Amino acid sequence: MSRIRAFTMPKWGIEMTEGTIAEWMVKEGDSFTRGEILCLIETAKITNEVEAEYAATVRRVIVPAGGEAQAVGALLAVFDEGAHSDAEIDAFVADFRPAEGGLALGAARTEPAPAPVSQPAPARIKIETNRPISPEALRLAEEEGVDIAAIEGSGRGGRITHQDVVRALRGPLDSVPKGVAALSKEDVAVFASPLARRIAALHGVSLVGVKGSGPRGRISKFDVMALVPAPAATGTAMPAFVPGENTPDIVPFDRIRKVVAQRLTQAKREIPHFYLRMSASADAMLAMRKTVNLVLGCKASVNDWIVKASATALARHPDVNVQVRDGAVHRFPHADIAIAVASPKGLVTPVVRQANLMRIDQLAAETRRLIDKAQGKGLAMEDMEGGTFSVSNLGMFGVDGFDAIINPPQGAILAVGAAQRQPVETANGGVAFETRIALTLSVDHRAIDGAAGAQFLQTLKSLVENPEGVFA
Numbered sequence: 201m202s203r204i205r206a207f208t209m210p211k212w213g214i215e216m217t218e219g220t221i222a223e224w225m226v227k228e229g230d231s232f233t234r235g236e237i238l239c240l241i242e243t244a245k246i247t248n249e250v251e252a253e254y255a256a257t258v259r260r261v262i263v264p265a266g267g268e269a270q271a272v273g274a275l276l277a278v279f280d281e282g283a284h285s286d287a288e289i290d291a292f293v294a295d296f297r298p299a300e301g302g303l304a305l306g307a308a309r310t311e312p313a314p315a316p317v318s319q320p321a322p323a324r325i326k327i328e329t330n331r332p333i334s335p336e337a338l339r340l341a342e343e344e345g346v347d348i349a350a351i352e353g354s355g356r357g358g359r360i361t362h363q364d365v366v367r368a369l370r371g372p373l374d375s376v377p378k379g380v381a382a383l384s385k386e387d388v389a390v391f392a393s394p395l396a397r398r399i400a401a402l403h404g405v406s407l408v409g410v411k412g413s414g415p416r417g418r419i420s421k422f423d424v425m426a427l428v429p430a431p432a433a434t435g436t437a438m439p440a441f442v443p444g445e446n447t448p449d450i451v452p453f454d455r456i457r458k459v460v461a462q463r464l465t466q467a468k469r470e471i472p473h474f475y476l477r478m479s480a481s482a483d484a485m486l487a488m489r490k491t492v493n494l495v496l497g498c499k500a501s502v503n504d505w506i507v508k509a510s511a512t513a514l515a516r517h518p519d520v521n522v523q524v525r526d527g528a529v530h531r532f533p534h535a536d537i538a539i540a541v542a543s544p545k546g547l548v549t550p551v552v553r554q555a556n557l558m559r560i561d562q563l564a565a566e567t568r569r570l571i572d573k574a575q576g577k578g579l580a581m582e583d584m585e586g587g588t589f590s591v592s593n594l595g596m597f598g599v600d601g602f603d604a605i606i607n608p609p610q611g612a613i614l615a616v617g618a619a620q621r622q623p624v625e626t627a628n629g630g631v632a633f634e635t636r637i638a639l640t641l642s643v644d645h646r647a648i649d650g651a652a653g654a655q656f657l658q659t660l661k662s663l664v665e666n667p668e669g670v671f672a
Contacts, residue, residue: 204284204292205256207277209270210241212248218269219243221276224261225398231257237398239265239276249393256281259289273298333360340365354391356449392419399424413444420445457546467608472645475603478657480664482619482637485509488667498561499568503539503593506616508563508670509663511535511555514589517656521588522611522647529611529647538587538607539567543574549607550574551587560670595619601638611647614660615640637664 209219222240226232233255241248256279263276270276275296278289327342332353337360341348351368353360390407392400396419400407405427412419422442453461485505493500514521514535523530535556538549550570555563573579592604593616601617617638626632639660643653663669 203281204259204289205254205279205281206275206292206296207238207279208298209272209274209276210250211272212243216243216272218271220269221263221265221267224265226258228258228261231255254281259284260293262293271298331360332357334362336362337365390419391417392424393421396421396424399428403428414447418445460547460549463608464605467606471606471608473603473606474643474645474650474653476641476643476650476653476657477601478639478641478661479636480639480661482635482664485664485667486619486635492560496559496561498564500560500564501567502595502619503591503616504560504564504567505667505670506593506614506664507537507539507552507555507567507591508558508560509660509667510589510591510614511537511552511558512663512670513656513659515556516659517652519652520612520643520648520656523588523609524611524644524647525609530609532588534588536586536588538584538590538610539570540590540592540604541571541574543579548574548579548584549587549590550579550583551585553586590614591616595637601640603640604642606642606644611644612653612656613642615642639664 219241220243222242224239225237226239232238232252234252236252238250238252241250258277259280260278261276262278263270263274275293275298278292280289327338327348329348331348332355333341333348334355340346340362346365346368348360348365351360351364352358354364355361390410391412392407392410393414397407399405399421403424405424407419407424410419410423410427411417413423414420422444426439426442482502486502489500489502489505492498514537515533518531518533521532521535523532534554537552537555539552541548541550550573552558552563552566552570558566570579570583573583587607587610589610590604590607590613592613594602595616595618598618600620602615604613604615606613617640619635619637621633622636623631624634624636639657641653641657643650
């Protein structure tokens with residue numbers, strides 16, 4: 201069954217409305233096979249290679265390379281799967297009407313045209329796997345019946361991508377254009393685009409050892425063109441920089457990250473933040489930490505001591521240990537401290553329950569348990585619900601100080617900066633060095649007054665500088 205096919209401007213992404221033919225890789229009269237590169241199409245964002253989805257002959261090029269931008273669905277060329285006459289091709293062009301939304305490799309005029317017969321939809325297999333695979337790749341594998349066990353994922357952490365499944369369907373890219381010497385087995389094994397392989401074969405360039413600038417190290421045409429010997433020229437001008445591909449790795453929000461993002465966006469938009477800043481001498485706390493860890497046989501961190509001091513201060517200042525819910529301020533007798541933890545899913549805030557009642561070794565064990573769960577992707581939503589106050593510490597990264605966003609419905613959050621050696625004036629007018637730590641309290645002004653926040657911060661500073669107070 202022979203057909204005339206329309207090759208039209210494809211649509212890549214919902215925002216694409218038009219594109220431009222940058223280069224034709226075939227010309228009128230050329231025959232091509234499935235998988236061969238037909239042309240390069242430029243859009244406002246990308247330049248894509250368009251591969252043939254079937255074998256045919258180029259009978260008419262409607263839009264030349266470098267011409268005007270064409271709308272999605274516009275006729276670019278006419279392909280012939282049979283041996284139709286020029287008059288039939290002319291009639292096809294005259295009768296062509298762009299389909300709404302555009303066509304990929306076009307509509308086709310079929311001869312003969314049998315009456316349509318309803319066919320049952322192809323069976324779609326269900327693939328059960330624990331391997332990391334993108335949703336689009338899994339869908340294609342199920343539709344085409346691809347065995348993913350034989351596919352080596354090229355994505356982050358061995359994730360199977362849509363492109364990996366497409367390559368498995370097409371088989372190895374071991375063919376080159378007609379009239380060009382075959383690529384070696386070593387060149388075929390290299391991860392490169394079809395156009396890069398074609399250019400390498402045309403110019404006799406080996407792809408072995410070439411460092412690709414494309415996604416996941418894929419060798420692009422720019423990498424190969426950089427290796428093609430240029431004509432002899434005078435002077436020693438440096439070659440122009442040619443940027444490579446910059447394709448993003450799209451990671452959808454998971455359930456936990458969506459909840460965190462919604463809460464923080466709501467907090468920044470709706471909560472009237474104000475900030476109180478203070479620094480405290482940390483030398484006494486650092487010295488006691490070493491002693492207590494030795495005596496109790498624990499490994500309490502500086503952050504554990506900050507959390508314990510915060511919880512003790514909150515128990516003394518319940519007007520800061522609050523949540524704002526349902527148009528009312530909820531004050532709590534005990535401090536449930538949420539600690540900010542960087543996890544594989546982003547920033548999460550597991551809660552240490554009633555931290556003011558814990559010994560420092562008990563608190564250290566609980567924070568270690570929650571951090572291990574967060575970094576091992578085992579943190580549940582109940583581990584992050586119900587906090588009355590938050591502590592976010594970036595001091596271990598060398599951050600001097602920062603302003604944190606309140607985690608609703610809580611009324612305040614403490615941002616902890618780096619402990620740094622600083623010069624201070626002594627009582628007799630001299631200069632000495634001590635370790636000071638920066639503390640910034642972000643406060644919800646609807647529920648907590650400035651004086652209340654300042655008094656809490658004074659108590660916290662006193663507990664940091666006189667750490668024996670946390671045992672009182």
